[in-house]
Amino acid sequence: xxxxxxxxxxxxxxxxxxxxxxxxxxxxxxxxxxxxxxxxxxxxxxxxxxxxxxxxxxxxxxxxxxxxxxxxxxxxxxxxxxxxxxxxxxxxxxxxxxxxxxxxxxxxxxxxxxxxxxxxxxxxxxxxxxxxxxxxxxxxxxxxxxxxxxxxxxxxxxxxxxxxxxxxxxxxxxxxxxxxxxxxxxxxxxxxxxxxxxxxxxxxxxxxxxxxxxxxxxxxxxxxxxxxxxxxxxxxxxxxxxxxxxxxxxxxxxxxxxxxxxxxxxxxxxxxxxxxxxxxxxxxxxxxxxxxxxxxxxxxxxxxxxxxxxxxxxxxxxxxxxxxxxxxxxxxxxxxxxxxxxxxxxxxxxxxx
Numbered sequence: 001x002x003x004x005x006x007x008x009x010x011x012x013x014x015x016x017x018x019x020x021x022x023x024x025x026x027x028x029x030x031x032x033x034x035x036x037x038x039x040x041x042x043x044x045x046x047x048x049x050x051x052x053x054x055x056x057x058x059x060x061x062x063x064x065x066x067x068x069x070x071x072x073x074x075x076x077x078x079x080x081x082x083x084x085x086x087x088x089x090x091x092x093x094x095x096x097x098x099x100x101x102x103x104x105x106x107x108x109x110x111x112x113x114x115x116x117x118x119x120x121x122x123x124x125x126x127x128x129x130x131x132x133x134x135x136x137x138x139x140x141x142x143x144x145x146x147x148x149x150x151x152x153x154x155x156x157x158x159x160x161x162x163x164x165x166x167x168x169x170x171x172x173x174x175x176x177x178x179x180x181x182x183x184x185x186x187x188x189x190x191x192x193x194x195x196x197x198x199x200x201x202x203x204x205x206x207x208x209x210x211x212x213x214x215x216x217x218x219x220x221x222x223x224x225x226x227x228x229x230x231x232x233x234x235x236x237x238x239x240x241x242x243x244x245x246x247x248x249x250x251x252x253x254x255x256x257x258x259x260x261x262x263x264x265x266x267x268x269x270x271x272x273x274x275x276x277x278x279x280x281x282x283x284x285x286x287x288x289x290x291x292x293x294x295x296x297x298x299x300x301x302x303x304x305x306x307x308x309x310x311x312x313x314x315x316x317x318x319x320x321x322x323x324x325x326x327x328x329x330x331x332x333x334x335x336x337x338x339x340x341x342x343x344x345x346x347x348x349x350x351x352x353x
Contacts, residue, residue, distance in 0.1 A: 078107030080146035083114050086131040087151045091163040094127045096120055096345060097156055099184050100173040102133035103298035104141045112296045112332025116173055119338040120345060127169070132156035134180060153187050161194045167352065171201035171345040173295050173332065175236070178203075178243035201348035204295075204331075204341060205246050215253050217336035219262065222289065225325070231285040232262050233276055234293040235305045235313055238269025247271065250293075261285075264293060267304050273313055277320060288317045291327040295337075301328050 083106060086098075098120060100113045113131070121129045132153045133139050139150050151159060160168055170188050174181040181203050192198055205211055222232050236247050248271070251264040261283070265276035280288060290313050292301040305313045306326035317324050331337045 077105040078110065080106045080142065080148045082106070083110040083148070084117075085148055085150045086117055086129060087149065087156070087159065088130075089159065089163055091128040091130065091160060091165055093164065093166040095160050095163075095165045095168050096124055096127040096129050097132055097160065097168060097170045098129060098173060099132045099134065099153055099156075099170055100295065101180060102135045102138040102150070103296040104138050104145070105296065105298045105302070106142075106146065108297045108301075108330055112330040113173065116295075116332050116338050116341055119335075119342050120171070123342045124345070124349070130156055130159070134184065153184060157188065157191045157194075161191065166196040168195045168198045169201065169345060169348050169352070170199070171341060171348060172203055173341060174203040175293075175295065175331075176203050176205050176239070176243040176246045178239045178241045197352045199348040199351050201341075201344040204337070204344075205250075206344075210340065211246075211250060211253055213336070213340055214331075215250065215257065215259075217334055217340075218291075218293075218331075219254070219259055220336075221334060222291065222327070225287075225289045226259070226261055228261065229285055230261060230287040230289055231280040231283060231322075232289045232291070233280070233313070233317075234262070234264045234291055235300070236264065236266045236293040237300060238266025240269065244269045247293075267300050273316060277316060280317075280322075281320065285322065287323040287325065289325045289327060290314060290317070292330060294330055295332040296330040297328045297333075298330075301330065 098113070098117050100116075103109050103113070117129050117131060120127075130151070132151050132155070134153055136152055139152055142148050142150060168191075170184070172181055172184050174184070185200055188198065188200055202210075205214060218234065219226070225232050234250075238244055238247070244266070247264050247266055247269075251262075251271070254262040254264070263276050263279055265271045265273055267273075271279075290305050292305060294301060303309070303312065306328050308315060314324050314326055
């Protein structure tokens with residue numbers, strides 16, 4: 001396998017200043033030059049002052065936002081010490097790096113991402129399983145709050161290089177081939193020449209077989225609620241990228257497969273909460289079950305979906321007159337989902353042979 005490293009090309013814009021020289025004697029020209037120099041100096045000082053002010057304002061804003069985030073998360077999310085960050089050295093020559101967006105909810109991180117990593121370890125005993133998160137905000141927050149260090153993707157890749165890894169397989173836990181997944185692909189590609197072999201596994205929902213498998217898993221998990229009087233609603237994240245179509249595809253598959261009481265929506269894209277509510281109201285339901293269509297049950301699941309504040313999915317359906325049941329469990333908790341990602345990792349390993 002021939003590796004090709006994708007080098008990032010940095011471009012800089014060059015600013016050119018042109019001086020208009022007029023006709024006149026030497027004194028006039030010297031005076032004009034002095035005026036020009038004075039104006040340029042004044043402009044430089046003004047620009048520097050504006051830049052300094054902007055930096056100070058940005059720093060103050062960042063500090064305020066950080067303080068607000070810390071104030072908002074003064075609640076118990078579980079014991080961080082129970083979760084293995086999987087950032088040990090002495091990796092060996094074969095590494096399986098599991099890359100996730102991450103979550104600061106300790107219990108959910110252990111029960112979802114940690115469980116997926118555990119399934120990888122069980123399936124591939126000859127490989128060292130290591131963790132990488134793409135969200136630096138989450139990494140910093142967990143470090144500050146719990147004193148637990150989690151590698152970001154670059155740190156995890158550097159660790160692999162420093163440990164002499166020769167064959168690297170990367171398996172993201174992302175739901176779709178979207179912006180974040182492609183960012184991972186690009187970052188890993190920059191390290192391609194550092195390893196003898198490298199391969200990247202596909203996200204959860206890639207092939208038609210993946211969609212079928214996930215549909216069967218989530219409907220089996222919620223079968224007890226499918227009594228004809230209950231609308232079972234899954235909340236995805238949503239994205240501005242074209243990959244957002246996975247939610248519509250899952251909805252279409254559910255409906256065509258006879259799961260007419262199942263609905264799929266998103267927090268930040270389409271279908272929206274209003275879209276899902278309108279669909280549910282077309283039926284004769286008395287109860288609504290909410291469950292995240294996300295690998296982890298983090299902030300979106302706990303607040304946007306199951307929160308008691310106005311505008312959450314829970315309160316919106318309650319205000320519409322429905323009894324609401326919330327299942328705050330990420331997809332990563334489900335064994336079927338874990339095994340599907342294991343299958344994707346196996347396909348990546350097989351591609352090296």
